[in-house]
Amino acid sequence: MxxxxxxxxxxxxxxxxxxxxxxxxxxxxxxxxxxxxxxxxxxIPIFLPSPEIAEKKPQISIFEKYINHYDAWFEKPKGKILFINEVKAIKELIEYKTYEKSIEIGVGTGRFAQALHIKYGIDPSFSALLLAKKRGINVVQGIAEKLPFKSEIFEIAFIIVTICYVQDPLMTLVEAHRVLKKNGLLVIGYIEKESPWGKAYLMKKKRGHVFYKPARFFSFNEIKDLLYKAKFEILKVVSTLNRLPQEKPTLEKPIEGYKKDCGFIAILAQKVPIKSKFLDLL
Ligand SMILES: [Zn+2]
Structure with a gap:
């Protein structure tokens, strides 16, 4: 630390x-x-745009309120296996490398950051950050759309099961692009909207489930479009959670490429430089 x-x-x-x-x-x-x-x-340095934001925005306040409930899910038999599968997919994507200058945007309680040896984290939920800090992550309180970090300082940025909770997904990726060094890497892990898992979560959202109600789910094409707009080039994709949500989960080997029946998709992308107007004229 x-x-x-x-x-x-x-x-x-x-x-x-x-x-x-x-x-x-x-x-x-x-x-x-x-x-x-x-x-x-x-x-923990605090960079929230306003102190009330954590209470007013449901996608932040639920984590403030139910953080222990959320974090305990990872210890449940089902949660444990799903978490291992998701971590394994991301590890395969980055070929088990660890990076000194790495950040997780939406670090939450630091479960993924700890498992993936991510050094820095940012999240709007203070109660989540207290847990992440205990897990050895250097954390800052703030929002993904306005990162309080200098430009071009990170080798890799992770956005894991977070894109569904941010206010502005495109701005989140634009900011990730800014804080990454030249040729920096971005890992996005998300729940695929078109998969049986995405559909099951959408049902839970409709029924008013505390964690899924404020979530907005994305399809692979929507994520691809966002990455393209924010100037990222996709290098590799892996899919996992191949079993149905109602089935008993088992340890899985991640599948290479995008598989629409898989609940969790992880994408490795690389920062493409933003061309200046001058270069466009050449
Ligand atoms: Zn100033």
């Missing part, structure tokens, strides 16, 4: 985008340019 001083070196002001954040004391960061101050609570 890094010290707060090391973490601050990677951050920038979300109000004026300048890289002039100064650690005033253990509880406060101040932007030297625009004078905005950011609180640090339990060693």
């Amino acid at each position: 890094h010290t707060i001083r090391d973490l601050v070196k990677l951050l920038r002001c979300t109000k004026c985008d300048s890289q002039t954040l100064h650690l005033k004391n253990a509880h406060k960061l101040v932007c030297k340019k625009c004078n905005t101050s950011y609180a640090i609570k339990n060693g």
Whole structure:
């Protein structure tokens, strides 16, 4: 784990985008340019656009309220196996490599970050972050659409079962693109809308299930379109959760490529440089 001083070196002001954040004391960061101050609570810098956002937005407030319930799911027999399968799919995608400069956007309670050795995490839910911090992740509270990180500092970014909860999926990918180094990698893991799993979750959403009600599910084509718009090129795809949601889950070997019957799809994409107008004229 890094010290707060090391973490601050990677951050920038979300109000004026300048890289002039100064650690005033253990509880406060101040932007030297625009004078905005950011609180640090339990060693976690807070970059929420407004303090009320965590209470008002249902996709954040459910995690604040039911975080222990959510985190306990991973310990249940079914949750455990599904989690192992999902982690295995992502590990295969990145060929079991670990990266020093890695971030999970929507780190939640840090389950995936811990299993995949991801060093940094951001999430709007403070109660989730307290758990992620305990799991050894360097965390910041903020939103995916406005990352408080400097540009071009990460080798790889992960967005795992998070794209369904963000307010603006395209802006989330645009921001991931910004914080990635040249040729940086992006891993997206999501629940496929067209699969039996996606359909089962949609039913739960309609019935008002606490975690699925605020979720918005995506199909492979929709994700592909978002990646293209945000200037990412797909390198590899793997699919897992090949059994039906009502069946007893078993440990699975991830299948290469996109399989529409699989509930969990993981995509590895690479940052494509944004051409300047000048280059377009050549
Ligand atoms: Zn500022």
